[in-house]
Amino acid sequence: ADVKIGFIVKQPEEPWFQDEWKFADAAAKEKGFTLVKIGAEDGEKVQSAIDNLGAQGAQGFIVCTPDVKLGPGIVAKAAANDLKLMTVDDRLVNADGSPIEDVPHMGISATKIGEAVGQAIVDEIKKRGWDMKEVGAIRVSYDQLPTAVDRVEGALSVLKANGFPEANIFDAPQAKTDTEAALNASTIVLNKNAGIKKWVAVGLNDEAVLGAVRATESVGIAADSVIGVGIGGAESAINEFKKPAATGFFGTVIISPKRHGYETALNMYDWIANDKEPEKLILTAGQLALRDNYEAVRKELGIE
Amino acid sequence: MQDFLEFRSISKGYPGVQALRDVSFAVRKGAVHGLMGENGAGKSTLIRVLSGDQSADHGEIRIDGEVQHYRSVRDAFHAGVIVIHQELQLVPELTVAENLWLGHFPGKGGVIDRRKLIGVVSEKLAEIGIDVDPTTKVASLSIGERQMVEIAKAVMVDARVIALDEPTSSLSSRESEILFALIDRLRAKGTVILYVSHRLDEIFRLCDSLTVLRDGKLAAHHPDISEVTRDQIISEMVGREIANIWGWRGRSFGAERLRIENIAGPKLRVPLSFSVRRGEIVGFFGLIGAGRSEMARLVYGADTRSQGSVSVDGAAVPADSPPKSIRAGIVLCPEDRKFDGIVQGRSIEENMTISSRRHFSPFGIINPKKESELAEKFIAKLRVRTPSRRQDIVNLSGGNQQKVILGRWLSEEGIKVLIIDEPTRGIDVGAKSEIYEILYGLAEQGMAIVVISSELPEVMGITDRIIVMCEGRLAADLPRAEFDERRILAAALPDIKNSKDIPFTQVQ
Amino acid sequence: MTSLKKILLGEQGLVVIFAVAFAIVSLTVPNFLSERNMLGLLQSVVTIGIIACTMMFCLASRDFDLSVGSTVAFSGMVAVMASNVSGSILVGLLAAVLCGAVVGTINGVVIARFRINALITTLATMQIVRGFALIASDGRAVGINDPGFYQLALSRFLGIPTPIWVMGLFFIVFGFVLNRTVFGKNTLAIGGNPEASRLAGVDVARMRIWIFALQGIVCAVAGVLLASRITSGQPNAATGLELSVISACVLGGVSLAGGRAAMTGVIVGVLIMGIAENVMNLLNIQAFYQYVVRGLILLLAVLLDNLRSVAGRQRV
């Protein structure tokens, strides 16, 4: 029979997921199966999406869930609809918080990627020869989203381990996950600590860090006194690197949507068509991209 | 003189109702032309067609021989037609001056010329003798004052045709006189005036000619009003003779039923006391702003009383809750039907049974059969003109809406005290006598009834006792035997010595 | 009027338009009419459908409630946490219903007694309640200990999942309440003219409080079913639900100016929303285009409904 595979993602507007879908489509074209792309922002939508796939006669699907705790529900729903299940990006967990190991997963560890950000900042601080005691850190936070907490904490843990004073870390809670909200929250941190002249910034993604960088610009802090490192590596970050003069947005940890999109789709196809079960766990790594090497890094990761 | 305003075979239908059928008549220049007819006869519809608000399905209007093709209210305005509608058309949040200029604000480049805005209005108001400040918000005016503001629209520009749809229904005789003087002045200038009213006295006092509508058709046209009699008009309107509109008959009164002691509230500072016996109909008379409506609202708990007590058959009535008042046996039929009376968007039936349906709704579940029976009964009894009891109440003519609200209270069971504020505002003669008849019947069953009315003949015609209010105080309390127009009016007027132009004109 | 026109433009016009649209979709979209898809579709509208019942009352009485989404999330969380702690699903259910009722009553009291604008009040409680949900769970989903909890949503009767039965029951009950009881008629009266209703003896403030309290309870029921379906209590669940529910009601002919509502209309409104989503996914329409299509469907549905009522009425 014809192979039909679903690909459910939690934030369809995000470039990251657009890219995952794009690469999954490439796999579909290559192998000649049908790919059904559905965005599902919350638990209820995920349930409906799985039902919908079942009704369409799909044989399996890949999902990046809005919340990892939805695990048991997704597993049950997939079974009820007789669908094979794989996860991407975020790994499902049980009620007690332990990962559901039966479900094949390809992803990145939020904490790990955060640590990569932290390492990049620490390296750059050292390179610039800053005294950590004189540097402030903006923690653009969106604690409503568990992944966001893990990433930011990952980054800060590296900073602290390298002697960054905890008292110099300031929380800038964004009300929404867009640049403007991050900009407004960061501005307040900067104004409150007008004495600090050098800043680093971390956040859930590129947009958050960009907001912090814009805030430093608006209060007149020079670009070379700011080290912001984002996560993602999509257009917002690239635009920053393309600007004629360097900004405080120092770098971004790029994660590859190609493997996540293309390989998961391919593995699912093999599972359905050739009964070849995929590996249970594949973890991919992020890679730091800077103003002068981002093109190379992107090529290396198969984007572009 | 020549015909100036002509209606030629005007027809207009609404779903389920043919409001006007082939109506043709003409009015001479400088004439005040009366338009009469039962509630729902089509008077307001004709006026809406004249105002450009609604277009006729058929027929044409000519002014000064010229066929009017206007397609909007603005076109009618530019053709020199001004209409004062039956329901108040004011914007509460704007000032008096702004309301009067609405649609045609003075100024250049869209910026309002404030001096002209207020100046012209002060002038016009003073000219016609209306005492309100142009810069107050309409929201803070009483109904009577609002009606006067509405009427002032007629003189904001020099109009060729002015139509007034029941302008006096919420005015007392004093304000009415101001209006009449104004109309006389406009007539002298050659303006054509179309005047709708249910009050025959006014028609005879003002009009030169008269048209009677019935069921949307022209029932009679009288080019000269001096050639008709009241009874003739009534039978042209109603299709039957009404010998005595009031029909008052003697009754014996029982024990005290309603007792009011020293009540006062935000707008009535001076404490009031009075009582009403079983079977008694007490009339409250006064000028606009005398505080009668405030008194009624305090008694009913529609506004919270700051002091005093109300009791029915010796049992105290809570101070601030209409539902509790109803359960204690008091109901109030409010004066402002648009804001306090009708429930827009709901059917006649629901409007009628909103309060009484609890009597036939065990466990809150309505018995639809009983509900429709009750509605049909009062639609027939009050002669509400409608295609169906399921009709949305906003589609009824003003007078018919008033009947439905009355029906709401007349259909209540177990009521001991009935307070009606302006019961026959906008109601046609035929229905009036039906309503009075119902009131007498209720009184004979032992109900205590309070009637508030600004129509002196009505108060004198149907009540057993009249209490006159003046500036928030009780000014006189007269049994039927002592009813006397001059005495009542004198008691109602605030300060006789200070006002030179007191309208002592007799109201027939 | 020809009789076809009469049917289309009559009281049941929306229903007829809907039936036609349904028939077209059934014939053209593959898999749409399958039993599985129908059940999936119905399950996907359970939350909206249940809450639309009381939202209809709320709007009909000229009020507005933006806090439903938060209340669903919060009470779902409470149900899960309480049953985890107590070990009894029933305790969880009761706790959730209690929380819903409390939130609703607070809304009602603030709006009806302190006379504060409903939009602002419920916007405020929407945030406060969401805050509580986040605080209680530290922003993370709470797993369900007792698998029996899943059965609320998974169990079936006559082959149809329980939540669908619950929704159907709510439709019937609230339809009856609206048309045949004093409560329903008074709700419509309040919406038509609150002051006139008060003077006619309706205890307007008490009615409004009841309506909000009911809404809170109904949100709790929806929240419990949702938690059971997604097998966890999620503090971020049901964001944006309020607008979907209100849209469904307005689509179904409930007037935001109050005084007008019908259960059949609301059911159709709910189904239109659900079918639109369902069909877009069946047809594999791209995410960005889904926004556009969703907007157009919304517009089209009210436009059609409006043509009908303009033809029916004259003046407003």
Next chain:
Amino acid sequence: MTSLKKILLGEQGLVVIFAVAFAIVSLTVPNFLSERNMLGLLQSVVTIGIIACTMMFCLASRDFDLSVGSTVAFSGMVAVMASNVSGSILVGLLAAVLCGAVVGTINGVVIARFRINALITTLATMQIVRGFALIASDGRAVGINDPGFYQLALSRFLGIPTPIWVMGLFFIVFGFVLNRTVFGKNTLAIGGNPEASRLAGVDVARMRIWIFALQGIVCAVAGVLLASRITSGQPNAATGLELSVISACVLGGVSLAGGRAAMTGVIVGVLIMGIAENVMNLLNIQAFYQYVVRGLILLLAVLLDNLRSVAGRQRV
């Protein structure tokens, strides 16, 4: 009434309450009153403040607009894309304003001419326009080629950033329009009593279309400033903006039932919203508690304002 009470409960009551609250915050919250923080605060409310000007007209005329957030995002994107393509910032600006005007006009025409509920219409355009923004950019942020574009937001005059001047200008202009022009009075009139306005010869439909068109244009201005501030056009910008703007207006005493509005009130409303966010962050209040605090402040502000107006008026 004592004179203190008179001032508190009078027309300017909200302003007085605000002044007192401002004084308290200034004294108790460290860093609040610093020049830098004040400028930061004002910049953070530029988008809300600018759009509140026309939203005030929209609400005062008894309408409602949920599409502002999407229009801001879309026109910001258009500005960036058009100036990238044409190489001229001016062309970008004009294109954005044109787009805003088109969206607004469509809203207005659908609502006023086809008589479709404003909530549904703008909910639909909100989604459609957001869809367009996503489609046009393929869901990605669009970078600005010409750094001159950044100057729109970065440049200063007398030490104060341009966007703040723009907002101030809008406050003055729209305050004047509301109180002193035919347009403003007609807006209040159609909100206060649409029927009476129509019968007085006000072209209600045309007014409403104009108001929406203006709103679209103003959103475009806000969108351009926002894009310049964040140095890119972002299709996901300004989500949820509509509710913030409407809240600010209602806080400022604009009646959702139409007919009542004042520019000073709206300015105060906008500032209250901004100060609340600012102070919470200055005081380092945790994100989850911020939800709760935000809700409580909203409630408190209307409650105070309400006490005032209940005491002032009697019957409505």
